[in-house]
Amino acid sequence: MLDHTTLDRLRATPVAEGRHLIDGQWVGASDGARMEVISPLDGQVLTTIAAGTDADAQAACAAARRAFDDGRWSGLAPAARKAVLLRWAALIEAEAEALAVLGVRDNGTEIGMALKAEPLSAAATIRYYAEAADKHYGQIAPTAPGTLGLVHAEPVGVVAAIVPWNFPLMIGAWKLGPALAAGCTVVVKPPETASLTLLRIAELAQTAGLPDGVLNVVTGAGSVVGEALSLSQKVDVVTFTGSGPVGRRLMQNAGASNLKRVYLELGGKSPNIVFADAPDLDEAAKVSAAGIFRNSGQVCVAGSRILVERGIHDAFVEKLAAQARATVVGDPLDPATQAGAVNSARQLQQNLTFVEEAREQGRTVIGGNRIREETGGYFMEPTIVTGVDPADRLAQEEVFGPVVAVIPFDTEDEAIAIANGTDYGLAAAVWTSDLSRAHRMVARIRAGVVHVNTYGGADLTVPLGGVGQSGNGHDKSLHALDKFLNLKTAWIKL
Numbered sequence: 008m009l010d011h012t013t014l015d016r017l018r019a020t021p022v023a024e025g026r027h028l029i030d031g032q033w034v035g036a037s038d039g040a041r042m043e044v045i046s047p048l049d050g051q052v053l054t055t056i057a058a059g060t061d062a063d064a065q066a067a068c069a070a071a072r073r074a075f076d077d078g079r080w081s082g083l084a085p086a087a088r089k090a091v092l093l094r095w096a097a098l099i100e101a102e103a104e105a106l107a108v109l110g111v112r113d114n115g116t117e118i119g120m121a122l123k124a125e126p127l128s129a130a131a132t133i134r135y136y137a138e139a140a141d142k143h144y145g146q147i148a149p150t151a152p153g154t155l156g157l158v159h160a161e162p163v164g165v166v167a168a169i170v171p172w173n174f175p176l177m178i179g180a181w182k183l184g185p186a187l188a189a190g191c192t193v194v195v196k197p198p199e200t201a202s203l204t205l206l207r208i209a210e211l212a213q214t215a216g217l218p219d220g221v222l223n224v225v226t227g228a229g230s231v232v233g234e235a236l237s238l239s240q241k242v243d244v245v246t247f248t249g250s251g252p253v254g255r256r257l258m259q260n261a262g263a264s265n266l267k268r269v270y271l272e273l274g275g276k277s278p279n280i281v282f283a284d285a286p287d288l289d290e291a292a293k294v295s296a297a298g299i300f301r302n303s304g305q306v307c308v309a310g311s312r313i314l315v316e317r318g319i320h321d322a323f324v325e326k327l328a329a330q331a332r333a334t335v336v337g338d339p340l341d342p343a344t345q346a347g348a349v350n351s352a353r354q355l356q357q358n359l360t361f362v363e364e365a366r367e368q369g370r371t372v373i374g375g376n377r378i379r380e381e382t383g384g385y386f387m388e389p390t391i392v393t394g395v396d397p398a399d400r401l402a403q404e405e406v407f408g409p410v411v412a413v414i415p416f417d418t419e420d421e422a423i424a425i426a427n428g429t430d431y432g433l434a435a436a437v438w439t440s441d442l443s444r445a446h447r448m449v450a451r452i453r454a455g456v457v458h459v460n461t462y463g464g465a466d467l468t469v470p471l472g473g474v475g476q477s478g479n480g481h482d483k484s485l486h487a488l489d490k491f492l493n494l495k496t497a498w499i500k501l
């Protein structure tokens with residue numbers, strides 16, 4: 008854990024202006040436009056970044072296309088790609104503290120989580136896929152005698168990686184690691200409100216020896232830069248984490264351009280189901296609280312609906328409320344803080360609007376207010392809303408804030424019906440001592456991951472992906488490589 012002296016020094020470090028990385032060169036926007044970066048810690052301008060134009064995005068796509076087509080990366084021995092990526096991971100790890108603090112000043116995540124979940128997780132992810140680069144084999148098909156069927160796995164080409172602000176390094180690395188290990192070239196579009204750390208790790212990639220044009224970064228508005236990437240004829244794959252409406256737009260743009268592959272990791276309204284036979288209700292309350300309140304609820308897999316068996320409902324809500332009250336919301340650069348700042352004024356307003364609506368519907372709200380307003384930053388109390396109807400907007404739509412809806416249920420079937428009763432299907436949890444019930448629930452809940460007697464923490468070895476309107480495709484694990492590989496058959500008469 009970082010000490011106060013280091014944190015204070017890093018907090019006071021001036022932040023350089025951001026520029027794009029295109030074809031190995033650091034450049035401003037083609038029209039010179041810049042965009043302010045507002046720190047959620049105090050509402051003040053932290054620095055500016057290049058406000059990318061359509062022309063900037065086109066230039067980056069062209070650079071990535073050239074870098075792919077001439078084989079400067081895809082044509083290397085996989086072990087050579089591995090060596091560069093391992094150097095990159097080591098550089099990120101060596102600079103983890105500075106990267107974590109820079110990221111916190113940009114997006115507001117509490118430092119304890121940011122250090123682990125951002126630079127250290129990104130370094131581990133890049134290392135994992137680097138190691139996979141020379142351990143990934145093609146196949147020989149079981150054909151009839153006299154023929155030989157070889158299945159080659161080739162890099163798919165140019166990848167556009169569009170990243171959200173909640174964990175830009177972790178989620179960015181989930182895309183960059185497998186794409187680069189597979190031999191693809193990449194254009195990254197960082198989120199408007201959290202670009203700085205992605206720019207810095209791109210600089211470290213240059214130091215590690217990644218050839219020019221293999222990794223390009225274009226900052227700016229999603230509606231300009233992201234739009235241009237998704238319409239580009241030069242891009243073969245879009246890999247995206249973010250909101251549903253943007254995901255839809257990307258699919259439309261793929262259809263309107265070159266039918267590029269589009270992989271979406273979208274939001275969730277994940278059910279966290281607590282049965283009366285949960286092995287330890289105190290533990291369930293503690294982990295469930297962390298599962299929605301850490302990073303101010305800005306976690307795609309956050310357990311934002313807690314379904315509680317009616318017999319233990321009141322007792323559980325009491326325990327959950329105690330956990331909410333005990334959660335330290337504060338300066339994200341204080342190691343004691345457990346929930347930092349909400350990312351932006353817009354996100355804070357969205358959170359408060361959901362709570363206001365619930366109040367107007369007569370639901371019971373514990374917490375629900377903006378706090379620490381005197382800092383100029385965007386902070387919100389951990390908030391519990393009880394008496395929520397499964398049809399309420401709060402039970403159907405993603406808040407992406409520290410707001411949890413509590414819904415009682417009577418039977419296993421009813422719990423399943425409520426759990427599966429949204430358009431989403433990203434994550435879920437079941438708390439029970441009954442092994443058979445745990446397996447039944449895992450089978451019946453529509454989600455990409457079902458936790459049992461825990462919430463969150465699924466590591467890099469397992470895939471993360473949604474069903475329904477939570478998306479398609481998977482980040483993490485060796486399965487993520489499939490998104491960036493094409494299968495090519497060689498059919499040979501012997």
Ligand code: NAD
Pocket residue numbers: 169170171172173174178196197198199227228229230231232233234237248249250251253254256257272273274275306307308405407433473477478
């Ligand atoms: P967002 O969709 O607004 O933005 C995500 C990215 O898309 C940003 O880089 C943005 O600039 C870009 N973008 C915006 N408009 C675009 C357009 N027209 N074309 C192309 N790109 C565009 O989402 P956000 O507010 O940054 O992130 C929050 C959302 O992300 C939440 O809904 C959350 O659930 C989701 N999320 C999902 C996961 C997951 O793994 N499933 C992880 C984190 C966040």
